[in-house]
Amino acid sequence: MPSKIIWITGASTGIGKDTALTLSKAGNIIIVTARRKSRLVNIVSEIKFSEREASAFVCDVSSERSIQTTYKRIKERYGKVDVLINNAGVTVFKNFSESKTPDFDYIMDINLRGAFLCSKSVLSDMIKRKSGHIINVLSTAAKTSLEGSSLYSASKAGLMAMSDVLRKETRKFNIKISNVFPGATETPMWDSKTRAKYKNRMMDSVDIANVINTIINQPKKVVIEEIVVRPVKGDL
Ligand SMILES: NC(=O)c1ccc[n+]([C@@H]2O[C@H](COP(=O)([O-])OP(=O)(O)OC[C@H]3O[C@@H](n4cnc5c(N)ncnc54)[C@H](OP(=O)(O)O)[C@@H]3O)[C@@H](O)[C@H]2O)c1
Numbered sequence: 571m572p573s574k575i576i577w578i579t580g581a582s583t584g585i586g587k588d589t590a591l592t593l594s595k596a597g598n599i600i601i602v603t604a605r606r607k608s609r610l611v612n613i614v615s616e617i618k619f620s621e622r623e624a625s626a627f628v629c630d631v632s633s634e635r636s637i638q639t640t641y642k643r644i645k646e647r648y649g650k651v652d653v654l655i656n657n658a659g660v661t662v663f664k665n666f667s668e669s670k671t672p673d674f675d676y677i678m679d680i681n682l683r684g685a686f687l688c689s690k691s692v693l694s695d696m697i698k699r700k701s702g703h704i705i706n707v708l709s710t711a712a713k714t715s716l717e718g719s720s721l722y723s724a725s726k727a728g729l730m731a732m733s734d735v736l737r738k739e740t741r742k743f744n745i746k747i748s749n750v751f752p753g754a755t756e757t758p759m760w761d762s763k764t765r766a767k768y769k770n771r772m773m774d775s776v777d778i779a780n781v782i783n784t785i786i787n788q789p790k791k792v793v794i795e796e797i798v799v800r801p802v803k804g805d806l
Contacts, residue, residue: 574786577601577644577651579631579688580658582609584757585707585775589655592779593786594622601644601651603629604658631658631684641691650699653786654692656685656729657707661722661759674721681725686732696745703746703793705785706733707778710753710800737795746793748785752778753800764806773801 576593580586581602587609594600594617602610602624610626617624625647629640644651659681662673689704696702711719712726730749737747756765756772765772778799785794 573597573599574652575599575601575648575650576653576655576786577603577688577692578655578657579603579629579684581613582606584759585752585755585778586655586657587613588775589657589779589782590624591616592776592783594620594624596783596787597622598653598786599648600624601648602626603640605630631688632679634687637684637687637691645695650695651692651702653703653705654688655705655707655782656688658684659707659709659725659759661719663718664721665718666720669721677721677725678728681722682728682732685729689733689736693740693745697740697743700744702744703748703786704733704736705748705750705782706730707782708749708751710751710798710805713751713798714805716805748794749796750778750781750785751796751798752781753798753804754806768806771801771803771806773799 576598578586578590581590582604590600590602590613600617602613604610605628607628614624614626627640627643630636660677662677664673685706706729708726708730711723712730733747733749754772755775755778756769757775781797781799788794
C-alpha cells in the first residue's frame with residue numbers, strides 16, 4: 571500500500587499514541603495532535619529515530635480556531651490529509667443524577683463537537699479530490715448501556731449517528747467513513763485502581779491500533795463501515 575498522510579487527534583497517550591506508532595511502522599506519514607506538546611514531541615522523536623516522517627501540532631479540539639490553524643499548518647507542510655482519525659476523547663464517570671451542565675459541555679465539546687469540527691476541516695478538500703477517509707474512535711458505550719456513562723454514551727452515539735449520515739452523503743465523492751467501537755482498553759482514561767484490577771482483562775491500545783491499520787489497508791473500493799472490538803471476556 572502507498573504511504574498515506576494520516577492526522578490523529580488525541581495522540582499524546584493511549585490509543586492515539588499507539589495508533590501513531592503502528593501506522594508509522596506501516597509506512598505512513600503521521601501527524602499527531604493533542605494539547606500536551608512534550609508528549610507529542612517525544613512520539614515524533616521516536617518515529618524520526620526510525621527515519622520515518624512525522625509532525626506534531628498542539629491542537630485543542632474544543633477550539634474551532636485551534637482546529638482551523640492546525641489544518642492550515644498540516645496543509646502547508648504536507649499538502650493534504652488522506653486519513654483523519656477522530657480519536658481525542660474524554661469521559662467523566664458519574665450517574666446521570668450527579669452529572670452537571672459543565673460535565674455535559676466538557677464531554678460533548680471534545681467527543682462530539684470536536685470530531686464534527688475536525689471532520690469539517692478536512693472534508694471540503696477530500697470532496698474536491700474525490701478521496702479521503704475519516705475514522706472515528708467511538709466506544710461500545712454507544713451501543714450498550716453502561717451505568718455511570720450516560721453523557722459519554724450520548725456523545726459517542728451522537729457521533730455514530732452523525733457519521734452514518736455523513737457516510738451516505740459522501741459516498742458519491744469516494745470518501746470512506748469508518749466507525750470503530752472499542753470495549754475496555756487499558757489506557758490513562760481509566761483510573762489507576764481500575765487499570766490495576768482489570769489489566770489482564772482489558773485490551774491493549776496497540777490492539778485497537780492494529781484494527782485501525784486493517785481498516786486503512788482495505789482495497790480502494792472497500793470500506794469497513796463499522797467494527798466492534800471487545801475483550802474476550804466482555805465488558806467490565
Ligand atoms: N480506553 C478505553 O477503554 C476506551 C474504550 C472505547 C473507546 N475509547 C476512546 O478512545 C479514544 C482515546 O482514548 P484513550 O483510551 O486512549 O484515553 P487517553 O489515553 O486518555 O487519551 C485521550 C486523548 O485525548 C486527548 N484529548 C483530551 N482532550 C482533548 C482536547 N480538548 N483536545 C485535543 N485532544 C484532547 C488527550 O491528549 P491531551 O490531554 O494531551 O490533549 C489524549 O491524547 C477516546 O475517544 C475514547 O473515548 C477508549
